[in-house]
Amino acid sequence: MNDYREDHELEEKPTPLLDIWYQWRWPAVFVALGVLAIFVTHSTIEGNWQKLFDSPRNVQTFFRESLWPPDWSVLEPQAYPVCEEPDFLQFTCSTAWIGVIETLKIAFVATIFGMLISYPIALLAAENLSPPSVSYPARAFLAAFRSLPSILWAILFVIMVGLGPMAGIMAMTLYTVGYLGKLQYEAIEGVAKPQLDASRAMGHGWFERSFGVILPESANNLISQAIFMFEYNFRHGTVIGIVGAGGIGYYINLYLEFLQYDKVFAYVIVIFIVVLILDLVSKIVRSMFKDDKQPNMPPWWTGLFLPAGLTKKLLKKKD
Amino acid sequence: MADDTSVIGHDLSVGYERNNELLANISFEFKAGEIIAINGASGIGKTTLLRTLAGLLNPLSGEVEIFGKSKGARGEIGYIPQRLGLIRHASVYHNVMLGAKAGHTSEWFPFSSKCKVLTIEAIESVGLSHKLRTPIRKLSGGQQRRVAVARTLAQKPRLILADEFLAELDEETLNAVMQKVLDYVRESNAIMVLVEHDFERATQMADRLFTAEDNKLVEIFPMEDEVNE
Numbered sequence A: 001m002n003d004y005r006e007d008h009e010l011e012e013k014p015t016p017l018l019d020i021w022y023q024w025r026w027p028a029v030f031v032a033l034g035v036l037a038i039f040v041t042h043s044t045i046e047g048n049w050q051k052l053f054d055s056p057r058n059v060q061t062f063f064r065e066s067l068w069p070p071d072w073s074v075l076e077p078q079a080y081p082v083c084e085e086p087d088f089l090q091f092t093c094s095t096a097w098i099g100v101i102e103t104l105k106i107a108f109v110a111t112i113f114g115m116l117i118s119y120p121i122a123l124l125a126a127e128n129l130s131p132p133s134v135s136y137p138a139r140a141f142l143a144a145f146r147s148l149p150s151i152l153w154a155i156l157f158v159i160m161v162g163l164g165p166m167a168g169i170m171a172m173t174l175y176t177v178g179y180l181g182k183l184q185y186e187a188i189e190g191v192a193k194p195q196l197d198a199s200r201a202m203g204h205g206w207f208e209r210s211f212g213v214i215l216p217e218s219a220n221n222l223i224s225q226a227i228f229m230f231e232y233n234f235r236h237g238t239v240i241g242i243v244g245a246g247g248i249g250y251y252i253n254l255y256l257e258f259l260q261y262d263k264v265f266a267y268v269i270v271i272f273i274v275v276l277i278l279d280l281v282s283k284i285v286r287s288m289f290k291d292d293k294q295p296n297m298p299p300w301w302t303g304l305f306l307p308a309g310l311t312k313k314l315l316k317k318k319d
Numbered sequence B: 001m002a003d004d005t006s007v008i009g010h011d012l013s014v015g016y017e018r019n020n021e022l023l024a025n026i027s028f029e030f031k032a033g034e035i036i037a038i039n040g041a042s043g044i045g046k047t048t049l050l051r052t053l054a055g056l057l058n059p060l061s062g063e064v065e066i067f068g069k070s071k072g073a074r075g076e077i078g079y080i081p082q083r084l085g086l087i088r089h090a091s092v093y094h095n096v097m098l099g100a101k102a103g104h105t106s107e108w109f110p111f112s113s114k115c116k117v118l119t120i121e122a123i124e125s126v127g128l129s130h131k132l133r134t135p136i137r138k139l140s141g142g143q144q145r146r147v148a149v150a151r152t153l154a155q156k157p158r159l160i161l162a163d164e165f166l167a168e169l170d171e172e173t174l175n176a177v178m179q180k181v182l183d184y185v186r187e188s189n190a191i192m193v194l195v196e197h198d199f200e201r202a203t204q205m206a207d208r209l210f211t212a213e214d215n216k217l218v219e220i221f222p223m224e225d226e227v228n229e
Helices: A002-012 A016-044 A050-067 A087-093 A095-125 A132-147 A150-161 A165-189 A193-202 A206-243 A248-257 A261-288 A308-318 B046-053 B092-104 B113-125 B141-155 B171-188 B199-205 B224-228
Strands: B007-014 B023-030 B035-040 B061-066 B077-080 B159-163 B191-195 B208-213 B216-221
Touching: A050 A261, A087 A095, A095 A132, A095 A165, A095 A206, A095 A248, A095 A261, A132 A165, A150 A165, A150 A206, A165 A206, A193 A206, A193 B077, A193 B092, A206 A248, A206 A261, A206 B092, A248 A261, B007 B046, B023 B061, B023 B208, B023 B216, B035 B046, B035 B199, B046 B061, B046 B159, B046 B191, B077 B141, B092 B113, B092 B141, B113 B141, B141 B171, B159 B171, B171 B191
Parallel strands: B035 B191, B035 B208, B077 B159, B159 B191
Antiparallel strands: B007 B023, B007 B061, B208 B216
16 A cells, blocks of 8 residues: 555656646647747748738728628619519519528528438448448548538539539538538437447347437437538528529629629628528527526527627626 | 356456456356346446446457357347436437337337337336326436336346446335336346345345456355355
């Protein structure tokens, strides 16, 4: 017993240098990484820091001369076809509305198809369900879909099926399979061991384990990821539209070519508002699937305008 | 010699690293209808032994025979891990149904009225009929243990491996659940191997009591004198 204590006392005896290292090791690592990043930037831009210092002035000029004020005519009905909606629904004939709705449709359909295709592949890719001989090829398969950005998929499908939303849906779906598949197999691998142990010991087969145990156990994560993916697909839908794969990106590209940046800016503001709304909706939907709902949460709408910390403080004051 | 009614360990070593066996060169034979309790200090290898019997870990050396085979067949082994292994987001019914399916349908035929009946019966037997559709995460620790027991009862396995399955239960529920499991083992002539820290409870439940110490499994109950008597 004494020997044991002596050994450990020797091991734990602090030296001043070791003490300083243990106290400061993490800040030191971050400082070192920061310095390294600055050096790499310096070599990449060949020491031309002047460009960086000039940039605020350039942005200011561009904003004042080309972007501001945004041209809200994008919310007015198109000249052709003639809009037959009542006055208060006239905006639904605008390019901004048509573009947003088309992008939302593309994102929705691509997310659903992508999710249905990616789940079986994710099951094969999960290391706690499949042997390495199956999981590694499945992972490589998903990585292949993910390695091409959605815009390149869009170009490919525009060549294959022509301009329009069909190319957008196909491009988005493939990208979703790669991206969501990765999130899914990580969620599956996160399923606690006892659940799988009990299932294995009972003698369940792969199919039962995948759909009877893994699916319900990771359902919250899967739903949350699918909602995130929908949001992501909407944001990217604006990008793939630029290459002709439908959606609001098509109009953005059109006005970029004519250098009408004030209209482009109006579209960007519309997209921003839709993203905010989607973020809010996804927050509400995801909260339905959360395990432990926190009581005394600030009302849902406060998240739109105020940081969460500030609203909590305000609520406390009110109490 | 293959015996299709017993669980046998021949010169068995269990653990996670080859040079660091938790239990080394142990041999045992658990016969049909027997309840075996294992106790011993934490980290000594009791759970590892159960996992090896469940077919979740390969023995480091030696052999395991589960009813004459090296691994239990589908539905033959009911396993209640220490953390229960219930699906937290699924209902009581779904969890118990998983046990029934393991024991009574083929992998490709998941719908069976027999499974339904067994599931309902098992849930009733642990007194949770009013919680049929409640997700596991909304149950108390004790209720979750009862669901795990119901899952095993619905499965009707020939070998039950239970890791401290009576923890967190109040006295009344504990006795009721214990009785259900004991009745099942007696009626179906199954084998039950349980890890139990409570020595008194272990002697009360088990026909044979082993203690794990110094890498060995020592049988301490029934004492030899008692056997001779």
